[in-house]
């Protein structure tokens with residue numbers, strides 16, 4: 001069942017086009033992540049779903065109902081803001097209970113709900129405190145508890161972890177995922193961090209410049225990128241690209257020759273991931289010179305200059321080639337991707 | 350050593366300033382407790398005999414009570430009205446896209462640029478001729494005075510409160526709206542409590558303005574709506590000034606202002622918005 005649907009939603013500010021005819025179906029109970037670089041329209045999408053921003057054109061449907069012109073309070077969505085947006089004059093308890101108070105729930109009836117929500121995010125000991133007496137992680141929990149206290153039909157989180165330090169971020173990530181599985185609430189989560197997206201999502205929407213680039217499971221997005229943008233955005237290090245040309249089924253570039261390229265002749269960009277390449281003994285599919293060696297602890301990343309292109313390869317942690325030496329790699333044919341250099345679109349066999 | 354000396358010099362400076370501030374008030378109280386004949390003898394800072402006659406004289410005048418009540422009503426209504434309109438207006442100016450927003454602000458501010466006396470004749474004509482329905486005019490009415498004071502106090506209130514509301518993160522409004530609040534509920538449950546320090550300052554300054562105002566009150570009221578400041582001026586007559594009674598009336602006029610200040614002052618707590626959003 002579809003919980004949230006966007007029907008060619010666009011948003012234009014005076015000068016900028018923030019969203020271009022976005023179509024999106026979010027399934028009931030799904031954890032959907034909007035991923036993209038800063039300024040690509042993620043927050044705008046989320047704010048249009050919440051009703052904080054009106055769409056320039058298009059429709060927003062929640063549980064099948066057209067809510068395009070409804071104010072936020074009639075949408076039963078809950079939102080967690082990047083900077084928490086806790087009410088500073090209220091205690092933790094009052095913050096969590098605020099949606100219930102506004103809904104007209106009497107004080108004694110609120111208490112049980114507040115305790116349940118606080119318990120879920122481990123805040124029971126802090127109910128009497130005010131936001132300024134809390135750490136960043138605790139504030140984040142209050143914001144979560146406030147969002148889940150009233151059984152919203154959709155949970156919206158806009159970069160909720162980006163203000164936390166790296167360690168806390170990883171811990172909270174796991175908690176959010178666990179919480180979402182437990183509650184089974186449809187969740188839309190905005191981030192520019194691809195690791196967050198990959199670890200949390202049932203499905204990821206990759207966005208760029210107000211347009212959806214691809215939607216799919218984290219595996220789809222990682223293994224089967226639709227275009228150069230997605231391939232280059234996902235993965236750390238991102239996919240390697242080598243610009244060249246295809247002639248009669250053979251891809252050729254300085255130091256690179258690959259047989260069996262699909263599609264017509266023309267300018268083509270070849271892509272492969274660092275971890276799919278194998279060090280070749282003599283001559284390989286890809287040959288060049290060692291440009292840099294980056295040990296990461298569990299592996300060694302070897303940056304190789306191949307003609308005018310540069311690519312990163314992942315090798316065993318004990319491999320430490322000398323900078324400047326010639327080096328060659330093979331990539332299994334099944335792991336090589338081809339993209340039309342002009343349009344950026346994937347060329348499939 | 351240095352810190353002790355610093356503390357002492359601070360103590361001396363503050364004591365000096367306090368004396369400079371309080372001495373005229375003390376002098377006024379002193380005068381109010383003396384007989385007319387004692388006033389012009391040797392001036393002394395210590396009251397020799399306490400004489401309540403001046404207070405009795407003032408309190409016996411039924412106009413004093415009436416004018417006192419007028420002043421209380423006018424000053425308090427003015428403060429409430431200015432705070433209410435100021436908060437709503439400042440919220441709109443802070444949060445909504447308004448055409449010519451900056452001009453609105455400048456325009457309201459110009460109301461305070463000329464001295465009130467410059468508008469005196471205009472107000473008088475408005476109050477007697479222009480806003481006339483049958484025999485009813487705004488001259489000598491409390492509501493008339495309240496509205497005139499609003500004209501002078503609102504620009505300041507708008508300016509101060511807009512600064513305060515601009516400092517309240519917009520995300521708080523948005524969080525409240527997503528949490529189910531209507532615009533009025535946002536104002537009442539989020540903006541109002543957070544703007545309280547600004548409202549307290551606004552209330553104090555507008556109340557004191559209305560309480561002290563003389564020129565407009567003297568011109569635009571006659572008998573019914575007169576305020577206490579105009580009463581004080583009546584002690585100065587062509588045949589001489591009744592200093593003792595005047596000081597007694599002035600002392601009693603000061604009291605409500607002190608009480609009002611004491612009540613409102615504790616709401617001026619700065620830095621309340623800290624912790625709303627992470628900076």
Ligand SMILES: Nc1ncnc2c1ncn2[C@@H]1O[C@H](COP(=O)(O)OP(=O)(O)O)[C@@H](O)[C@H]1O
Pocket residue numbers: 013014016017018036037038039040041042043044045
């Ligand atoms: N209130 C606004 N007025 C004008 N332009 C805006 C406004 N909000 C966002 N934008 C523009 O819309 C685009 C998308 O913004 P946003 O959705 O916040 O991006 P993201 O959340 O993906 O970083 C950006 O180019 C941004 O500058």
Ligand SMILES: [Mg+2]
Pocket residue numbers: 042043044
């Ligand atoms: Mg954003």
